[in-house]
Amino acid sequence: MTQAASQTSFHPALTEGRVAVITGAAGGIGLATAKRLAERGMKLCLADLAGPALDAAADAVARIAAKGESDVIAVATDVSKPEEVRRLKDTVYAAFGEVAVLMNNAAIGNGGGPWENYDRWRQLLEVNLWGVINGVQVFAPAMIAQRKSGAIINTGSKQGITTPPGDTAYNVSKAGVKVLTEAVAHQLRNTPDCQITAHLLIPGYTFTGITGAKPGDAKPDAAWTAEQVANFLLQGMAAGDFYILCPDNAVARETDNRRMQWAMEDIIKNRPALSRWHPDYKDAFEAFVKR
Structure with missing residues (x-):
């Protein structure tokens, strides 16, 4: 973070009575964030694939929300399909009249290597990347116009x-x-009269379904909980951070900084691609991180 954010300080959009839309909200970081925003008195629209998990998430958030079920809607949505994201937008605006926060969070894992699992590649990119593109394209103009x-x-x-x-x-x-x-972020800050900010949440090792967590599993010591990530997100937003880079219980920010710097210097120093994992650079990388 650029500066320490007070636990009682919040981004101006996170105020009582305003509306947040969260995709991938049936569990993990999405659900944890929805609960934190409900505690703030916000109204929530939870979007995820149809099923018991989405229904249970809506029930859990409604128990926290200021006005219970009337402050929470669940909309079954496949974010890879633009028509479903448009329907999501129409539904939330019809129910609540505005959107203060859009969290494009839905994602899947287990894609594969460069020449493996072609069909899974397409599915993963359609959810993880096109799902975010769809969310931005559909919601951003309406949010700016507010x-x-x-x-x-x-x-x-x-x-x-x-x-x-x-x-x-x-x-x-x-x-x-x-x-x-x-x-x-660049486009928003160069749009006249725009009061929307953008934020890139970058989780560390987090104990969620996408990292292999299953019901009943014990959290690994190295991992953060989804709740810790949600809290860190809100603190980063309060501080005005764009890059909200989360640590975890095994990797400190200083180590992340070194890893990212090394990756960029592969280009600057014309090293082999992914030299961090190249045997000829193993010792040099380890020394660089410890330096």
């Missing part, structure tokens, strides 16, 4: 910055989210 404070939050990943070997499809999708969100 001429009120607001925020667009897109959930990225450290894997979209350091791009480690393994799930290349996921890395590509989250790298795209980073680039898109940076452009959104």
Whole structure:
């Protein structure tokens, strides 16, 4: 964070009676954030695939919301389909009349390497990247036209910055989210009379379904909870941060900074691609991180 944010300080859009739309809200970071915003007195629109998880999430948030069920709607939405995102927007505006916060959070994992799992690649990019594009394209103009404070939050990943070997499809999708969100921030601040801010949430290792957590599993010591990420998000927004880079219980911000710097210097110093994992650079990287 650029500065420490008080626990009692909040982004101006996060005020009682205003409306937040969260995709991927049936669990994990999306649900944790919805609960935190409900505690703030906000109205919530939870979007996710239809099913018991979305229904249970809506019930849980309604128990927190100031006016109970009347402050919460659940809209079954496949974010990869623009017509469903348009229907989501129409539904929330019909129910609540405005949107103060849009959190494009829906995502899936387990894509594959560069020449593996072609169909899964397409599915993952349609959800993780096109889902965010659809959300921005559909909601941003209407939010700007409200001429009120607001925020667009897109959930990225450290894997979209350091791009480690393994799930290349996921890395590509989250790298795209980073680039898109940076452009959104630039466009918003150069739009006359616009009071909408953009934020890139970059979780660390978080104990959620996308990282393999299953009901009943014990949280690994290294991981943060979804609730910790949600709290860190709100603190970062209060501080005015664009890049909200979360630590976890194993990796401190200083280590993240070193990893990202090394990745960028692959280009500057003309090292081999992904040299952090290249045997010829193993010792140099370890020394760089410890320096």
